[in-house]
Amino acid sequence: MSGDPKELLRRYLKQRRELGDDELVLDRHTPAEVRAAVAEGERPRGAAPQPVPPPPRGPDPGDAPERPLHRRAGAPVPGSTPMPQAADSPARGIGADAIRLLPTLDAVRDVSLGCPRCRLAETRRHVVFGEGDPNAEIMVVGEAPGEEEDRTGRPFVGKAGKLLDLLLATAGFERERVYVCNVLKCRPPQNRNPKPDEVEACSPYLLRQVEMVKPRVIVAFGAFAAQTLLGTDTSIGKLRGRVHLYQPTPEHEGVPLVPTYHPAALLRNPGWVRAVWDDLQRVRSTADRA
Ligand code: URA
Numbered sequence: 001m002s003g004d005p006k007e008l009l010r011r012y013l014k015q016r017r018e019l020g021d022d023e024l025v026l027d028r029h030t031p032a033e034v035r036a037a038v039a040e041g042e043r044p045r046g047a048a049p050q051p052v053p054p055p056p057r058g059p060d061p062g063d064a065p066e067r068p069l070h071r072r073a074g075a076p077v078p079g080s081t082p083m084p085q086a087a088d089s090p091a092r093g094i095g096a097d098a099i100r101l102l103p104t105l106d107a108v109r110d111v112s113l114g115c116p117r118c119r120l121a122e123t124r125r126h127v128v129f130g131e132g133d134p135n136a137e138i139m140v141v142g143e144a145p146g147e148e149e150d151r152t153g154r155p156f157v158g159k160a161g162k163l164l165d166l167l168l169a170t171a172g173f174e175r176e177r178v179y180v181c182n183v184l185k186c187r188p189p190q191n192r193n194p195k196p197d198e199v200e201a202c203s204p205y206l207l208r209q210v211e212m213v214k215p216r217v218i219v220a221f222g223a224f225a226a227q228t229l230l231g232t233d234t235s236i237g238k239l240r241g242r243v244h245l246y247q248p249t250p251e252h253e254g255v256p257l258v259p260t261y262h263p264a265a266l267l268r269n270p271g272w273v274r275a276v277w278d279d280l281q282r283v284r285s286t287a288d289r290a
Contacts, residue, residue, distance in 0.1 A: 099204035128151030130181025139215035144184035171173035171280035216290035222262025
């Protein structure tokens with residue numbers, strides 16, 4: 001049998017597919033391996049994303065976890081190609097600077113509900129802006145709406161959402177007392193990878209949500225949320241276990257950010273529950289200290 005990791009991964013994926021799995025946890029593989037091994041299309045929530053290219057940096061990013069991404073919301077992601085200005089462009093509709101000036105969370109929500117800033121506007125059923133306590137100490141950030149969220153317009157209401165509620169409750173955080181949202185407010189078709197220009201187009205909403213809610217701690221559930229908010233492609237397995245800083249611009253004072261596994265990943269790997277529990281204790285102690 002071949003010992004080539006790519007071949008092993010390919011066989012593993014094939015076997016899991018044949019067993020009926022359509023959700024696979026791939027966090028231990030590099031995005032390049034995942035991209036090479038998985039055919040285009042459907043991707044499980046909680047699996048490693050195609051990350052937004054991180055800013056140029058020196059040594060192993062895993063050794064510099066607190067280093068935040070300094071990037072204006074809506075500004076080009078370092079290393080990404082400039083956004084096209086055609087019909088497919090995320091630069092349509094209200095500009096990032098105008099979103100930054102919206103005075104209330106309700107105003108940001110209202111604008112987002114008609115958002116035409118990227119191609120997902122054409123396929124979504126509902127914009128899933130986010131919900132919860134507008135003065136919450138804890139802000140939960142996931143990846144993007146799935147089918148159930150797209151149908152209802154509410155974040156984390158599917159299977160993964162039920163587990164999220166349970167995890168939060170066992171750690172002492174009632175769902176009603178936290179603020180729950182996603183990096184992307186619209187569902188990518190078939191839950192495919194969010195594209196870098198979609199993240200760019202949507203990021204002003206998330207930034208404004210953070211500015212308005214002013215959470216003491218952000219919990220990034222899953223590789224995609226953690227990597228996007230921290231501007232890194234370090235795996236979630238390496239990111240989790242410590243407190244980082246979400247600091248979208250150098251002027252921003254930053255918000256402590258605790259990365260952890262996505263609930264959809266936990267459904268496949270119950271053994272990771274302990275790690276998530278530890279991370280949620282970290283959230284508690286960080287919030288208490290803030
Ligand atoms: N539902 C959400 O709202 N976000 C996710 O990341 C997954 C499911």
